[in-house]
Amino acid sequence: MFRHNFKYILKVLLKSKEMIFWVAVFPLILSTLFYMAFSNLDNSTSFKKVDVVVVNNTYLEKNPYYKESLKRLQENDILNIKYLGKDEGIKLLDDDIYAVIEFEDKAKIHTKFNGVEQTLVKNVVDQIYEYSEIYKITLEKYAKEGKKIDSNLMMETAVKISKDINFLNNISKKQVNPIVLSYYTVLAMTAIYGATIGLFVINTFNANKSKIGLRMEVIPSHKLKLILSGISAAFLVLSTILLIAFLYLKFVLGIEFGDVLFINILLLLFNGGLAGLSIGVLVGVLLKKNLEVQIGIVISITMVFSVMAGMMGYSIKRLIDTSFPLLNKINPVNLISDGFYSLYYFDDLNRFYSNNWYLVAITIFSTLITYFIARRKNYDSI
Amino acid sequence: MIVSKAYLKILKKLIPSLFIFVAVTVFFTVLSVKDTSKSEAFIPVNPNVLLVNLDEDSKIIDNFKDYLSKKTKLTVVKEIPKDIDDAIFFEDYKEVIYLNKGFTKSFQNKKLEQIDIKNSNSYSSIMTDMVINNYLNRLNYYLELGLSEDEVINSLNRTFNEKSEVSILKDVDTNQLVGLGVFYKILNYTFISNSIYFIAFILNKFNEEKRKNRQLVSKTPFKKILNRLFICNSLFTIGLWFLFVVISLLLLGSIAYSKYGLWMMITSFVFIINCMSLGFLVASLVKKEEPINMIQNIYGLATSFLCGAFVPVMYLPKFVVAIAKVFPSYWYVDTIDFITKSDLKEGSSFIYIGQNLLVITIFTIVFYLVTQYVNKRKV
Numbered sequence: 210m211f212r213h214n215f216k217y218i219l220k221v222l223l224k225s226k227e228m229i230f231w232v233a234v235f236p237l238i239l240s241t242l243f244y245m246a247f248s249n250l251d252n253s254t255s256f257k258k259v260d261v262v263v264v265n266n267t268y269l270e271k272n273p274y275y276k277e278s279l280k281r282l283q284e285n286d287i288l289n290i291k292y293l294g295k296d297e298g299i300k301l302l303d304d305d306i307y308a309v310i311e312f313e314d315k316a317k318i319h320t321k322f323n324g325v326e327q328t329l330v331k332n333v334v335d336q337i338y339e340y341s342e343i344y345k346i347t348l349e350k351y352a353k354e355g356k357k358i359d360s361n362l363m364m365e366t367a368v369k370i371s372k373d374i375n376f377l378n379n380i381s382k383k384q385v386n387p388i389v390l391s392y393y394t395v396l397a398m399t400a401i402y403g404a405t406i407g408l409f410v411i412n413t414f415n416a417n418k419s420k421i422g423l424r425m426e427v428i429p430s431h432k433l434k435l436i437l438s439g440i441s442a443a444f445l446v447l448s449t450i451l452l453i454a455f456l457y458l459k460f461v462l463g464i465e466f467g468d469v470l471f472i473n474i475l476l477l478l479f480n481g482g483l484a485g486l487s488i489g490v491l492v493g494v495l496l497k498k499n500l501e502v503q504i505g506i507v508i509s510i511t512m513v514f515s516v517m518a519g520m521m522g523y524s525i526k527r528l529i530d531t532s533f534p535l536l537n538k539i540n541p542v543n544l545i546s547d548g549f550y551s552l553y554y555f556d557d558l559n560r561f562y563s564n565n566w567y568l569v570a571i572t573i574f575s576t577l578i579t580y581f582i583a584r585r586k587n588y589d590s591i
Numbered sequence: 592m593i594v595s596k597a598y599l600k601i602l603k604k605l606i607p608s609l610f611i612f613v614a615v616t617v618f619f620t621v622l623s624v625k626d627t628s629k630s631e632a633f634i635p636v637n638p639n640v641l642l643v644n645l646d647e648d649s650k651i652i653d654n655f656k657d658y659l660s661k662k663t664k665l666t667v668v669k670e671i672p673k674d675i676d677d678a679i680f681f682e683d684y685k686e687v688i689y690l691n692k693g694f695t696k697s698f699q700n701k702k703l704e705q706i707d708i709k710n711s712n713s714y715s716s717i718m719t720d721m722v723i724n725n726y727l728n729r730l731n732y733y734l735e736l737g738l739s740e741d742e743v744i745n746s747l748n749r750t751f752n753e754k755s756e757v758s759i760l761k762d763v764d765t766n767q768l769v770g771l772g773v774f775y776k777i778l779n780y781t782f783i784s785n786s787i788y789f790i791a792f793i794l795n796k797f798n799e800e801k802r803k804n805r806q807l808v809s810k811t812p813f814k815k816i817l818n819r820l821f822i823c824n825s826l827f828t829i830g831l832w833f834l835f836v837v838i839s840l841l842l843l844g845s846i847a848y849s850k851y852g853l854w855m856m857i858t859s860f861v862f863i864i865n866c867m868s869l870g871f872l873v874a875s876l877v878k879k880e881e882p883i884n885m886i887q888n889i890y891g892l893a894t895s896f897l898c899g900a901f902v903p904v905m906y907l908p909k910f911v912v913a914i915a916k917v918f919p920s921y922w923y924v925d926t927i928d929f930i931t932k933s934d935l936k937e938g939s940s941f942i943y944i945g946q947n948l949l950v951i952t953i954f955t956i957v958f959y960l961v962t963q964y965v966n967k968r969k970v
Contacts, residue, residue, distance in 0.1 A: 227881050238889060246896040249908045299760065303933055308757075316755035320633070321932065322765045328635040329718050331757055332662065336725055338754030343732065346746045350736055369732060376727035377720055378705040380689075385712050387680055522622065527681040554680060 210430045211438045218410060218442040228405050231508060233450045236399040237457055240392055244462045247388050258289040259326045262298030264311040275312050278337045281371075287333060295319075310334055343370050382554065387523045390550060392464045394520035397545035399454050400481035401514065403447040404507045407489020410439040412500045415493070419500075440486060447482045467553035474552070477565065481545040484568045487575035488541065494582045511542065518543035544568050593811070594819040601793050602827065608788065609831075613838065616781045620774045620842060633757035634766075638685035638715035641678070642667045649695040654744050655726065658751055659688075662722045675709070685715040688723065701734045703727060726751075761934070767846040772931035774839055775855045779900040779920050780891050782859070782866045785831055787887040790824050790870030795880055828867040832860055854930045854944065861948045862923040868958035875965040894920035904928065919954040922947045 223229070269275055282288045291298070291306075298309035299319060307326040311317040316334045320327045347366050351358055412418040414436055416426040425435060455478060458464040466474065489507060496503050517540055519526030526546075529537050537543040544564045551560035640663040644652060659665045666684075678684050689707040697704045708723070710716035729750055733743045759765055796802065797820060806816050836856055840847045873886055895901045897911055898920035904912060915921040926947040933940045 227885075230885055235885075235888070239892065242893055242896040245911050246902040246907060249911075250902065250906050302760065318755055318757040319760055320757060321759065321761050322769065323634050323636055323759070325636045325714055325718065327633070327757065328637065329721075331633075331635060331755055332718070332722060334755045335751075335753060339725075339729070339750050342750045342752070343729070346733075346749065347736060350738065369735070372728070372732070373724070374728055374731060376703060376705050376724055376731070377708050379710065380707050381679065381709040381712065382676065385680060387682065387711075521619070523681055525622070527677075527683065530677075550680075554676065 211434055214435055214438040215442045218413065218439045219446065221413070222406060222409065222442060222446050225409065228409060228504070231405060231504075232399060232402045232447070233453070236395050236402070236454055240395045240454075240458055240462060240464075243388075243391050243395070244464075247391070250388060258286050259308075259329055260289045260291075260306050261330055262291045262293050262301055262306055262309045264295045264298060264309060265292045266295075266311065266313075268314075269312045272312070274340070275337060278340065282333060288330070340370060385554075386465065389465055389553060390519045390523045390526065390546060391521075392458055392462070393546040393549035393553075394515050394518045394542060396451070396454055396458060396478070396549065397481060397518060397542045398511055398515040398520065400447070400451055400478065400545055401485040401488065401511045401542050402508070403443075403451075403482050403485030404489030404492065404511065405504050406443040406447055407440070407486040408493045408500065408503050408507060409489075410436075410443045411490045411493035412503070414439060418493075440490070443486055444482065447486060448479055451478045451482055465553060466549065469552045473558070473561065474549075477545060477548045477552075477561070480565050480568045480572075481541065481548075484541045484544075484571045484575075487572045487579070491575040491579045494579050514540045514542040518546045538567060539571070541568060541571055544571075594816050595823055597797075598793060598820065598823040601796050602789070605789055605792065609785065612781050612785055613834070616774075616777055616835070617838065617842065619777050620770070633759050636715075637663045638719050639664045639683065640666070640719055641672075641675075641684040641687045642690065643671055643687060644669055644690045645671075646690050646692050646694045649698075650740065650744055651695055651698045651730075652690060654747055655690075658726050658747070659723075661751070663719060679709055679711050682711045682713065684711075685713055686710045686719040686723075698730070698734070699740070703731050703734065763846060763849055763851065767843060768851055768931055771839065771843050771846050771852060771855060772927050774843060775859055775927045776900045776924055778835055778859055779862070779898065779923060780895040781835065782831070782863045783869070783894060783920070784887050784891040786828065786863065786866035786870040787873050787890065788883060789827060789831075790867060791874040791877060791883045791887075792880065793824070794820065794871070794874035795877065795883065798874070798878075824867060824870070828863055832863045835859070850935055851930055854935065855927055858923065858926045858930070858944070858948065861951050862919065865919045865923075865951050865955040865958070868955045868962070872958045872962045872965070875962045875969070894918045897921075899924040899928070919951045922950045922954075 263269070263279060279288070279290055283290050291301075293301075295309065295311060298306065302309065302319070302321050307320060307324070308330045309319040310330065311319070316338060318327070318331055318334060320330075344366070347370075348358065351362070356362065413421050414425050414432070415422040425432075428435075452475075455474060459466060492503055492507055496506070498506075515521075516525060517529050517537065520542075526537070526543065529543075537547070544567050548561050548564035548568075551558070551564065555561075640659060642656065642659065642665060644667055646652060656665065656667060663686075671689075672678065675687060679687060687709040689709075691707065693704075694706065706723075706727070708720070710719065726747075729747060730743065733746050738746060761768065797806070797816075807813060809816075836847075836859070839852070839856075843852075846852055869890075873883065877883055877886070894915075897907070898904075898915040898918055899907060900920065904915075904924065907915070912921075926944055929940075929943055929947070933943075935941075
């Protein structure tokens, strides 16, 4: 009976187009969209030249030192400079030019918006003007010492001032790309969308929800056995979907999961899937609405959980993690995506195991409540 | 009248979904527009930096802090925070600087050593690296020049005096203008989702076999029923547009009343008409309710991600931009971006906007013609 029912539920699940769409197809489409939209973001946020116009005026001609500094900035890939008249430059601000720089006694920078690029231009221009102040200070010092200032000394000073030593020792962790969190959340969302499969199974066995349930009620087999066979079929379908989704993210889209053991990935995925299924079964037992309404509710709540876990921007997850930490500790989507994050980012597995234990707790809690509600269920006697 | 009543009856049931869309749009606008403070002058976008000072306080460390607080949003702590790695990953701080014990001593001994940093490897953190390195190079130069401790600090203060001023050439508050642009770009998803969901859902209800049979045998000519439905959907669409225009006025204030706001309103109106025609097209193609939700989600999210509504077009790969051009959303987002950037003073600006609106209108006509074709084939 177990095997027969397992096969039967498996067939029914695979033929349910709407459910397969939400659990299997939608996450793949969403992650592909993320990939198309974000694939350039990693390169774009790393440093690229800032396009500026420098006004070709007499002040600049009289001070070749400024032109020399600008040339160096262009060579060092910091600025991309066009030398134009002021009006021409200002017209270009409508296009991709961030700022127009006018060198005078005090530099004037014309721009249209506040931004990181504009701030960088201001910093760089300030740095160019710093050189003349350093010269002044150096000459004052030489004068105090009574040094003879000749061209050799000037040249030597210029070399010393332009010397650029790296005083920074970067001890950051190598892998820092917060965008991966969006993909992890999609995978976590898929696991919790598994709740719709759990709903489907429990509705199939409920006499007051479906005709199949009515028939199931009268067959000479233990109900627990029937439900277990249904849940097993559901778990097989969900695990396969999760595995396909993971392989798609890892090998087709090339998403980084860190240098971790595959068994840890499987543990998290299956643990998350079980939590999803158990939540679905619980909702199915708790709500008396029809299956479509129940699915709608589960999908909406999962969406909210996913947003809270950082699917639409990691700043939301961070805000909840720091301001309402308990909220994300009971959010199963966050527990799964945070598990992937900890595998990707941290060297030890403490946080990963902690997330897994929370998921186990959610599964046990949902199953126990389901059990207590289901065993008290009676149908009217005729 | 009966048609309008039935329309309203179905619409009423869908109102909670509309509230969800309103809430989501407002939420993401508020989240995206982090800084809507009034600023007609230039405000540097300084990165958040954490300075972990593990050394004793000294004059040189105070000077370094002063310098950093002018160039960054600086937080100084004496101990390494517990969740420092999370804080870097989630970019609470673009850069963390560790001033280890002995920093002041190395300064006094005139032998500067490297300082440890951690960063998020973002654009801002690279800029911060430049700022810190610049300070340390200047400091090192003055030490090598043989200046005394006090002379070094005075010289550093003289050196880092600001020598440039930035002027913003916009006649409005730029932060608020950017915020308005973000709001109208998010409306791409809101308008598409609502139009497809509401229009297709309601028309689908009217097309259910039993209802359709009743319509066919009723006194009212079928064509009149269709006209009524068209009027109801048009009124709903205009109402929806009006609702979000009012929200923009409430949420973003005076900038929404400016010429920029006005042009964005016009653009969004042309776009929502396009969304309405798309709603009709989906209704003509779909027989059941379930696929409507799928189409709404996929089309809404796809166009929002690929056409620049959620991620700025400048960050999208070239091939994605090329694909995006076949969707009306691309031309809508491009127009909103253009309005945000342009001064709207020259004729060429209005020609550009006009051309984009024409492209959206052509898409609307195409959707309408395809709907007509599909409906005729059905008959």
